[in-house]
Amino acid sequence: MISSLTFETLRNEIAGFAVADLAQQFGTPCYVYDLESIERRIADLAAFDVIRYAQKALSNIAILDRMRRRGVVVDAVSAGEIHRALKAGFVPNSQPAGIVYTADVFDRESLDLVVERNIPVNVGSPDMIDQLGERAPGRNIALRINPGFGHGHSQKTNTGGPQSKHGIWHTSIDDCLVRADRHGLTVTGMHMHIGSGTDIEHLSQVCGAMEAACQVVGRTVKTISAGGGLPVPYSAEQPYVDLEQYFNLWQATRHRLQDAFGHSIELEIEPGRYLVAESGYLLAEIRAVKQMGENTFYLLDAGFNDLARPILYGAYHPIAIARRDGSGGRVEQDVIVGGPLCESGDIFTQEEGGFVARRRLPAAGVGDFLILEVAGAYAYAMASNYNSKYRCPEVLIENGEAKLIRRRETAEDLLRLELNP
Numbered sequence: 001m002i003s004s005l006t007f008e009t010l011r012n013e014i015a016g017f018a019v020a021d022l023a024q025q026f027g028t029p030c031y032v033y034d035l036e037s038i039e040r041r042i043a044d045l046a047a048f049d050v051i052r053y054a055q056k057a058l059s060n061i062a063i064l065d066r067m068r069r070r071g072v073v074v075d076a077v078s079a080g081e082i083h084r085a086l087k088a089g090f091v092p093n094s095q096p097a098g099i100v101y102t103a104d105v106f107d108r109e110s111l112d113l114v115v116e117r118n119i120p121v122n123v124g125s126p127d128m129i130d131q132l133g134e135r136a137p138g139r140n141i142a143l144r145i146n147p148g149f150g151h152g153h154s155q156k157t158n159t160g161g162p163q164s165k166h167g168i169w170h171t172s173i174d175d176c177l178v179r180a181d182r183h184g185l186t187v188t189g190m191h192m193h194i195g196s197g198t199d200i201e202h203l204s205q206v207c208g209a210m211e212a213a214c215q216v217v218g219r220t221v222k223t224i225s226a227g228g229g230l231p232v233p234y235s236a237e238q239p240y241v242d243l244e245q246y247f248n249l250w251q252a253t254r255h256r257l258q259d260a261f262g263h264s265i266e267l268e269i270e271p272g273r274y275l276v277a278e279s280g281y282l283l284a285e286i287r288a289v290k291q292m293g294e295n296t297f298y299l300l301d302a303g304f305n306d307l308a309r310p311i312l313y314g315a316y317h318p319i320a321i322a323r324r325d326g327s328g329g330r331v332e333q334d335v336i337v338g339g340p341l342c343e344s345g346d347i348f349t350q351e352e353g354g355f356v357a358r359r360r361l362p363a364a365g366v367g368d369f370l371i372l373e374v375a376g377a378y379a380y381a382m383a384s385n386y387n388s389k390y391r392c393p394e395v396l397i398e399n400g401e402a403k404l405i406r407r408r409e410t411a412e413d414l415l416r417l418e419l420n421p
């Protein structure tokens, strides 16, 4: 299915708010999220019994809270993410569990939290079974299985196969059952996540692998998780996944397991990107326009400290211009878009391997705005203080109001933790 989306290269408003007004009120750079977009994506996945949001994609507590109020539960990969989920009001041992810990290691703090707060775990390494079993014998656990294959939008987001550190290798399930028995742990859940930004062909292969893995564990299995990985279109050529087809494949798998085991099986999905990517916009100001030989550069006040996906993966983000005076002239030119950092890789229009690419964009000057779109997932969440830049604010558009959900950092924030003994 080819998406019918178009990405306009001129945009004067975001979710009903004038770009210039948002910039005036909150400053630039600044992330803006449209809650309605997140609501639509939650609704798309309603057929699954449980939507477990992989909060690593965008973990602001206001976003988590809005998800919770719409019936979504969360996944956590660290002690910090557990604390965020608790702060946003999730209850660990509700039904379904409000928080589940999914990782390949326990650091000491996360193990303490999981034990003390009774947080269910998707175990991603056999050692975790012993570490949990020694502290909390008798619990139920889920195994995150690496089915021996994987796929992602980049080699760096492929989480399956022998090159990946993720999950329990599919032929090690028996060993895990022996370890679990030793501590009186029961394997009640099975989980697979083969990669992020993958496609329906690869996602579909997971169903068969899941069924085989569940057969090895047997009748104790009560929950299966399809993991995340659902792609979203970052350009007009990229498709949306056919969700009905995807759900039907999992539904058939679930039914076969129910028939085999004689009890009901709960079906979870664990998306990050799908729920939030399209909701997000990184709003920046053009601070310099310069000619380097035959290339024109727009240099922004946002850099890879704000949005790292292009430098990390050669990721493509749609780009739009909003002129400060709101004018609509459509003269276009090929430009390279970069940021302020003292590093030549600080380019938003680059391809995998670091090759700089030109983008056809409306003519613009200093003081005009540039918007990096489809920037809700793995965008603010991967922001840093490189070059001692302050992390930028986050704004949520909800019920026709633009609300600050994280303020811009200050010099004081930047220096607060440092000591000079």
Ligand code: LLP
Pocket: 054, 056, 057, 102, 157, 159, 193, 195, 196, 197, 227, 228, 229, 230, 270, 271, 272, 273, 274, 309, 313, 377, 378
């Ligand atoms: N579940 C597990 C166990 C995961 O490791 C992940 C993502 C997800 C769910 C959610 O995957 P999603 O539905 O978002 O594809 N920084 C990269 C993506 C890294 C994904 C890490 N794990 C990017 O910007 O593309």
